[in-house]
Amino acid sequence: MIDLSVDVGGLRLSNPVMPASGTFADGLANTIDFNRLGAFVTKTITHEKRTGNPVPRVAEVHSGMLNAIGIPSKGSDYFIRESIPFYRKFSPPLVVSISAPSNDGFARLAAELSQVEGVAAIEANISCPNIEEDGKAFAMHARSTAAVVKALRASTSLPLWVKLTPNTGEIANVARAAQEEGADAIVAANTILGMAIDIDTRRPKLGNVMGGMSGPAIKPIVVRMVYQCHRAVSIPIIGCGGIATAEDAIEYMLAGAKAVQVGTATFIHPTAMIDVIDGLVQYCRRKDLPGLQGLVGAVEDTGFVPFEAMA
Amino acid sequence: MVISNAWVNRDYKHLVLDAGLPAAGAKAGQFFHLLCPATEQDSPFFRRPMSTYRADPATGRVEFLYKVTGAGTRGLATLEAGDKLPMLGPLGVGFTLPAGARHIVVLGRGVGLATLAPLAEMAAQARVGVTAILSARDAANLMSQDRFTAIGATIVEVTDEAGTSSVENVERLLRELHAAGRADAFYTCGSSRLTLLMQRLGAELSVPGEVAMEQQMACGIGMCYCCVRAFREGDRLVSKRVCWDGPVFPLAEVA
Ligand SMILES: Cc1cc2nc3c(=O)[nH]c(=O)nc-3n(C[C@H](O)[C@H](O)[C@H](O)COP(=O)(O)OP(=O)(O)OC[C@H]3O[C@@H](n4cnc5c(N)ncnc54)[C@H](O)[C@@H]3O)c2cc1C
Ligand SMILES: Cc1cc2nc3c(=O)[nH]c(=O)nc-3n(C[C@H](O)[C@H](O)[C@H](O)COP(=O)(O)O)c2cc1C
Ligand code: FES
Numbered sequence: 267m268i269d270l271s272v273d274v275g276g277l278r279l280s281n282p283v284m285p286a287s288g289t290f291a292d293g294l295a296n297t298i299d300f301n302r303l304g305a306f307v308t309k310t311i312t313h314e315k316r317t318g319n320p321v322p323r324v325a326e327v328h329s330g331m332l333n334a335i336g337i338p339s340k341g342s343d344y345f346i347r348e349s350i351p352f353y354r355k356f357s358p359p360l361v362v363s364i365s366a367p368s369n370d371g372f373a374r375l376a377a378e379l380s381q382v383e384g385v386a387a388i389e390a391n392i393s394c395p396n397i398e399e400d401g402k403a404f405a406m407h408a409r410s411t412a413a414v415v416k417a418l419r420a421s422t423s424l425p426l427w428v429k430l431t432p433n434t435g436e437i438a439n440v441a442r443a444a445q446e447e448g449a450d451a452i453v454a455a456n457t458i459l460g461m462a463i464d465i466d467t468r469r470p471k472l473g474n475v476m477g478g479m480s481g482p483a484i485k486p487i488v489v490r491m492v493y494q495c496h497r498a499v500s501i502p503i504i505g506c507g508g509i510a511t512a513e514d515a516i517e518y519m520l521a522g523a524k525a526v527q528v529g530t531a532t533f534i535h536p537t538a539m540i541d542v543i544d545g546l547v548q549y550c551r552r553k554d555l556p557g558l559q560g561l562v563g564a565v566e567d568t569g570f571v572p573f574e575a576m577a
Numbered sequence: 578m579v580i581s582n583a584w585v586n587r588d589y590k591h592l593v594l595d596a597g598l599p600a601a602g603a604k605a606g607q608f609f610h611l612l613c614p615a616t617e618q619d620s621p622f623f624r625r626p627m628s629t630y631r632a633d634p635a636t637g638r639v640e641f642l643y644k645v646t647g648a649g650t651r652g653l654a655t656l657e658a659g660d661k662l663p664m665l666g667p668l669g670v671g672f673t674l675p676a677g678a679r680h681i682v683v684l685g686r687g688v689g690l691a692t693l694a695p696l697a698e699m700a701a702q703a704r705v706g707v708t709a710i711l712s713a714r715d716a717a718n719l720m721s722q723d724r725f726t727a728i729g730a731t732i733v734e735v736t737d738e739a740g741t742s743s744v745e746n747v748e749r750l751l752r753e754l755h756a757a758g759r760a761d762a763f764y765t766c767g768s769s770r771l772t773l774l775m776q777r778l779g780a781e782l783s784v785p786g787e788v789a790m791e792q793q794m795a796c797g798i799g800m801c802y803c804c805v806r807a808f809r810e811g812d813r814l815v816s817k818r819v820c821w822d823g824p825v826f827p828l829a830e831v832a
Contacts, residue, residue, distance in 0.1 A: 293799035293821060317816060324795045324803040326622040331795065335802050533796040534624060536665060
């Protein structure tokens with residue numbers, strides 16, 4: 267019997283596969299069996315109502331997409347009233363992704379959700395602009411990450427996952443800061459800032475000019491980041507970026523991820539998450555493994571054997 | 578599985594598939610999200626939305642009428658009999674007929690005609706008369722006349738070429754139909770100018786109506802929020818997802 271279950275940042279999941287925030291919604295229940303997922307992760311919510319960005323909000327690029335959806339949100343009251351009861355009908359735990367423009371805003375929203383039955387964990391999306399840091403994303407620097415995670419930790423006893431941005435030169439330091447301030451897991455990573463221009467109209471292809479890149483094209487970049495984070499922290503890492511198949515998920519695990527989130531792939535193949543779960547079982551069978559534990563961080567670094575310089 | 582994929586004129590192709598149920602149970606106005614094949618030249622990443630041109634539960638067939646424009650539809654154009662096409666659907670909210678309607682007007686432009694043909698058939702089945710105003714650049718781009726003729730619809734063709742497709746002329750036609758008691762509901766697809774015209778006249782003459790809207794889509798099932806548009810609800814503007822809340826919307830909601 268193959269057992270895919272994992273402990274991830276304070277939660278016991280029946281398998282390590284879950285949706286990435288913003289790429290999943292209740293409507294998918296018509297297409298796949300929700301009870302098979304490791305967890306639910308919601309689209310990021312904010313306390314207040316927000317409309318999101320102008321259209322066009324997406325553009326396709328080679329092996330991936332750019333999006334500037336923004337965070338349209340009906341507000342946390344609506345979410346608590348309308349969405350949480352829906353997810354409570356299913357067995358996987360509900361992870362609520364949250365965002366706010368300040369440390370205090372994050373803390374207040376986390377505290378509000380901690381009172382609500384049916385919320386199993388908080389995923390703090392700290393890739394959004396921090397008004398106290400001149401609009402730079404919290405997760406761009408270790409210092410701002412530490413401050414927001416500290417505020418969050420003080421406001422909730424729920425498992426706290428922190429989702430990092432790849433738009434930083436110091437991902438390992440940022441991950442370490444999150445761990446030191448009490449995060450239970452990190453999610454690596456959000457989308458990579460990009461841009462595309464229509465050469466006929468000379469206009470940016472996104473209404474918001476710049477947007478986040480996701481999909482298969484970004485996988486090598488984020489696998490590298492997971493590898494770097496794995497060397498820097500001991501809390502679980504959830505890998506996210508370009509995962510579409512079980513092979514992709516295993517690559518992330520070898521780099522150091524304990525669980526994975528599937529995002530853009532679900533837009534193209536609505537059954538992608540289920541296919542990844544089934545593929546993990548097949549992989550374990552093929553390799554005669556009882557489960558996935560032995561894979562996490564098991565990449566074998568190829569030692570460099572020096573050879574003589576060319577004459 | 579593809580049964581045929583033939584050119585109907587220089588720009589448009591007609592794709593017939595054996596899709597089985599429940600796909601072939603698609604209602605007028607619903608759409609499918611198609612995983613268009615890559616070619617040497619193109620590798621479309623997203624799926625492409627396409628409204629059902631015909632769906633027949635008896636034969637299990639689903640048909641599309643599409644204009645070859647870019648990476649996705651160029652890929653579709655390469656399909657041959659026997660090929661497979663992964664498709665997700667039927668999706669979205671289709672057309673409805675108001676209770677008691679006895680005669681409706683459908684007004685389509687370009688590929689919008691493809692979306693309206695199944696509506697005309699649905700109306701005929703409900704014993705509701707149809708007048709179809711077909712608009713296009715030129716006569717070669719007028720399509721589907723046979724579909725409308727088969728159900729006994731009255732057809733009016735207007736083209737840019739003949740100078741008959743202007744908003745003013747179409748407005749005159751619609752007013753005449755209304756005066757003759759042949760416009761209990763308005764339906765349109767394919768042109769924002771014509772949509773605004775039908776909305777304005779509908780409000781003035783108290784004729785209800787619906788429009789099938791287009792917007793770029795990534796997921797097609799309400800998850801990504803890329804397909805939103807602004808709609809009027811009373812005196813408020815609200816954003817709705819075309820894939821999930823539509824693609825068919827009441828004309829009065831168009832903002
Ligand atoms: C509900 C719905 C029903 C449709 N039904 C039909 C139909 O029956 N026949 C038909 O020919 N076309 C139909 N369309 C339009 C069709 O989806 C686009 O023409 C098609 O996506 C163009 O793709 P492409 O790769 O060939 O063009 P490209 O220009 O290469 O596409 C690039 C991007 O722009 C988007 N895009 C381009 N044109 C449109 C458009 N008009 N609407 C939405 N997105 C667009 C594509 O999805 C893609 O992401 C429908 C659109 C919607 C939303
Ligand atoms: C349309 C879209 C919307 C997204 N919205 C959110 C969001 O609200 N919050 C968030 O933390 N990440 C959001 N993301 C980022 C994804 O969760 C994920 O980190 C990213 O897409 C990389 O994974 P992928 O390549 O598997 O898609 C969004 C991504 C996409 C494509
Ligand atoms: S296309 Fe994704 S929400 Fe409509």
